[in-house]
Amino acid sequence: MGALRLIAVNLAILGALVLAGDFGLTLWKPPPANPDLEFRIEEPRYSHTLKANFSTDRAVWGSAQFPMRTNSLGFRDAAVRTISRQPEGKRRLVIIGDSFVEGIGLAWDDTFVGRFAKLAPQLEVLDAGVLSYAPSVYWRKTQWLLDAGYAFDELLVYVDISDLQDEAIAYREEPEGTIRYVGYGINYWATVDNPVLTDPGWKPPGAAQAGAAAPGDWKSWMKAHFAYSNLAYALAKARFTRREAPHRMLRSYWTVDPGIPGYGAMGVEGALRKATTYMDRLAELLRARGVKLGVAVVPWPDQLEFDTEANRHSTHWKAWCERNGCARFVDHAPDFFAFKRDHPDWRKRLFIPGDVHHSTEATELIAQRLAAAYNAK
Numbered sequence: 001m002g003a004l005r006l007i008a009v010n011l012a013i014l015g016a017l018v019l020a021g022d023f024g025l026t027l028w029k030p031p032p033a034n035p036d037l038e039f040r041i042e043e044p045r046y047s048h049t050l051k052a053n054f055s056t057d058r059a060v061w062g063s064a065q066f067p068m069r070t071n072s073l074g075f076r077d078a079a080v081r082t083i084s085r086q087p088e089g090k091r092r093l094v095i096i097g098d099s100f101v102e103g104i105g106l107a108w109d110d111t112f113v114g115r116f117a118k119l120a121p122q123l124e125v126l127d128a129g130v131l132s133y134a135p136s137v138y139w140r141k142t143q144w145l146l147d148a149g150y151a152f153d154e155l156l157v158y159v160d161i162s163d164l165q166d167e168a169i170a171y172r173e174e175p176e177g178t179i180r181y182v183g184y185g186i187n188y189w190a191t192v193d194n195p196v197l198t199d200p201g202w203k204p205p206g207a208a209q210a211g212a213a214a215p216g217d218w219k220s221w222m223k224a225h226f227a228y229s230n231l232a233y234a235l236a237k238a239r240f241t242r243r244e245a246p247h248r249m250l251r252s253y254w255t256v257d258p259g260i261p262g263y264g265a266m267g268v269e270g271a272l273r274k275a276t277t278y279m280d281r282l283a284e285l286l287r288a289r290g291v292k293l294g295v296a297v298v299p300w301p302d303q304l305e306f307d308t309e310a311n312r313h314s315t316h317w318k319a320w321c322e323r324n325g326c327a328r329f330v331d332h333a334p335d336f337f338a339f340k341r342d343h344p345d346w347r348k349r350l351f352i353p354g355d356v357h358h359s360t361e362a363t364e365l366i367a368q369r370l371a372a373a374y375n376a377k
Contacts, residue, residue, distance in 0.1 A: 097158030101129025115367035
């Protein structure tokens with residue numbers, strides 16, 4: 001038997017032994033399920049939310065594992081606790097947005113909302129942000145919160161650059177006013193050079209078994225019977241792929257080129273109009289209820305690399321705030337661009353490796369700017 005053939009036979013035997021061991025171990029003691037499948041739940045009024053009063057130390061984002069706690073409203077929080085309908089001795093500020101506000105991949109104390117809450121002890125800060133939210137969901141979730149009798153003094157909305165694509169192809173308003181995720185599988189990593197728009201494995205945020213293969217297919221069978229091998233593969237893939245977030249992403253590059261694909265029939269301009277319409281509704285709702293409104297914006301890597309501080313995202317929402325009498329407009333672009341000028345390795349330091357979400361250095365920048373905006377010590 002030749003040397004190469006002997007090596008191949010030994011590797012095949014070793015592989016068979018590993019799979020046999022995994023099969024037996026999976027039957028005897030299967031690994032715990034990803035808790036994301038438990039705490040990210042559907043919400044019929046505004047698509048999805050976080051499960052109330054939930055606690056885990058092993059929420060997962062890519063290769064990161066981090067603690068997740070929610071309060072009685074299903075808002076991310078420092079600890080499981082009950083939120084009263086009326087503020088108790090402090091002004092109450094609700095911050096809403098998408099995964100950047102939720103602080104995905106980070107422990108609560110490392111998120112910008114958690115950091116800001118410590119810098120602003122004069123405020124009761126509540127984090128209503130959840131993965132993949134957009135202006136239609138901001139409006140509908142805020143309406144639900146007010147109708148449920150929860151009082152707050154101000155709402156600060158972090159309108160994200162990716163909100164336009166979500167509004168263009170992911171969310172629809174039903175006749176009764178609910179917001180529904182229509183199931184379009186957005187490929188978050190699509191770029192101008194590789195505009196593959198759909199991700200066949202994607203499920204609506206909060207859907208049961210989100211991201212899992214359909215029951216009965218071979219992928220589900222393999223995951224069910226060789227769970228440890230699948231887990232090892234997933235961790236290795238998360239760790240060794242996408243070491244740097246793609247450049248010119250369809251979700252963010254629209255501020256540079258509004259003609260890019262990925263925004264359905266309405267295109268970038270129609271998506272911007274739709275997002276603005278829902279923010280108009282939100283402003284009208286808050287005026288009617290006597291609640292102040294603030295808006296904040298943060299650049300993505302594409303803005304720092306290809307655009308300017310006065311990018312279209314920043315200038316559009318600044319002008320919108322001026323028209324709608326916002327209590328404040330917080331633009332984090334100047335801080336991020338100043339950091340870039342001082343640090344050639346800005347991408348590695350401001351963003352999670354292989355991702356567009358913020359590092360702890362970035363969340364500190366954001367929290368400090370917020371503290372200054374609210375005159376916190």
